[in-house]
Amino acid sequence: MALSREQMAQRVARELQDGFYVNLGIGIPTLVANYVPEGIDVMLQSENGLLGMGAFPTEETIDADMINAGKQTVTARVGASIFSSAESFAMIRGGHVDLTVLGAFEVDVEGNIASWMIPGKLVKGMGGAMDLVAGADNIIVTMTHASKDGESKLLSRCSLPLTGAGCIRKVLTDLAYLEIENGAFILRETAPGVSVEEIVAKTAGKLIVPDDVVEMTF
Amino acid sequence: MAGLDKRVATYEEALAGLTDNMTVLAGGFGLCGIPENLIAHIKRLGVKGLTVVSNNCGVDGFGLGILLEDRQIRKMIASYVGENKLFEEQLLNGELEVELTPQGTLAEKMRAGGAGIPAFYTATGYGTPVAEGKETRQFNGRNVILEEAITGDFAIIKGWKADHFGNVVYRHTAQNFNPVAATAGKITVVEVEEIVEPGVLLPTEIHTPGIYVDRVILGTFEKRIEQRTVRKA
Helix, strand or coil: CCCCHHHHHHHHHCCCCCCCEEEECCCHHHHHHHHCCCCCCCEEEECCCEEEECCCCCCCCCCCCCECCCCEECCEEEEEEECCHHHHHHHHHCCCCCEEEEECCEEECCCCEECCEECCCEECCCCCHHHHHHHCCCEEEEECCECCCCCECEECCCCCCCCECCCCCEEEECCEEEEEECCEEEEEEECCCCCHHHHHHCCCCCEECCCCCEECCC | CECCECECCCHHHHCCCCCCCCEEEECCECCECCCHHHHHHHHHHCCCCEEEECCCCCECCECCHHHHHCCCEEEEEECCCCCCHHHHHHHHCCCCEEEECCHHHHHHHHHHHHHCCCEEEECCCCCCHHHCCCCEEEECCEEEEEEECCCEEEEEEEEEEECCCCCEECCHHHCCCHHHHHHCEEEEEEEEEEECCCCCCCHHHCCECHHHCCEEEECCCCCCCCECCCCCC
């Protein structure tokens, strides 16, 4: 079975370490906050200028001046700080964020990522994604392995305009966890009950299947 | 408004001198911390051909989105179009010139503009369409592109509290782009929820020192919420 959005978030959360500063993108990455392992304390960075994002507010504590990068109303946790956009991206660009998790339309074997526009169809803008991928060393991309029509999103070369070049080394899809090394995807883990054959069939870019591929457990 | 007293009483005074084809820097992220009354007054003024620099362009019917209705904006420099249909439509049909700029680069362009730095190198956007036509270099094995600073004829800013010296504090994440935009306007206008007596704002808590600010006006704000998200109590 392909991983649910929650399971993908759960799997990413296993990469969290005590004391990490983490930036979570919109969508599945946001859900990672719900699965921070017991005994681990992390600070969530929201690029609109909040370090230490807390839970969503209640109806009573909702505040229009307190939002995250997805424009959702949030709270600040104890130990949080708030600052300008320039300061926020100094943290990001300066490599101070320990883990960045974000979505994508496509990734390729060179570590390129495309996530911000589909020419002629969809223009949402890059927001902070280009700064995040250029500034971070430790990035996990979360995405579905293939489109609804079965077209692979793990390619030899991205077909869409890039968000960043050569900056992605870890990809979690609904079918597998893969790393990118030396111009190939390396299969590290499979989703429970998903066959290596299915992953091979749905990966358009060069894929290496080592002997020690692990099946994820939840 | 005289000497170090930056207060003005009307929005006419606040935006006096704003004319066609000027560049306007606007603070705000989404609808959070936007100078909503100054934007509304730009609509009333009817000035056209504006270049607007802001992370977003409001939403349909609120914030900077209302300046798209009468095509007052010729060029938009922003990082995110989002769910603003009129923005996306005018972009796709070529009516509106749009320079999509990475969010951190946009903030730094204004920071640099206000700080007298004409341009800077950044890895952000290297190898992407953002890099097209820009000088590239390598520092310590890292590929970077040259990005130029931005300044504006006007900066329109939303603060929380100000004193008559133009010292400003922002409330929570309504800070966002406001302090950087405030530094980069030839004329910087701040609208606030409260104007306090001199000395009430402590020197240690000022976000934007008054030297950057030319006019301060008291406003009332709707503060619309874009994504109302709550948990159960």
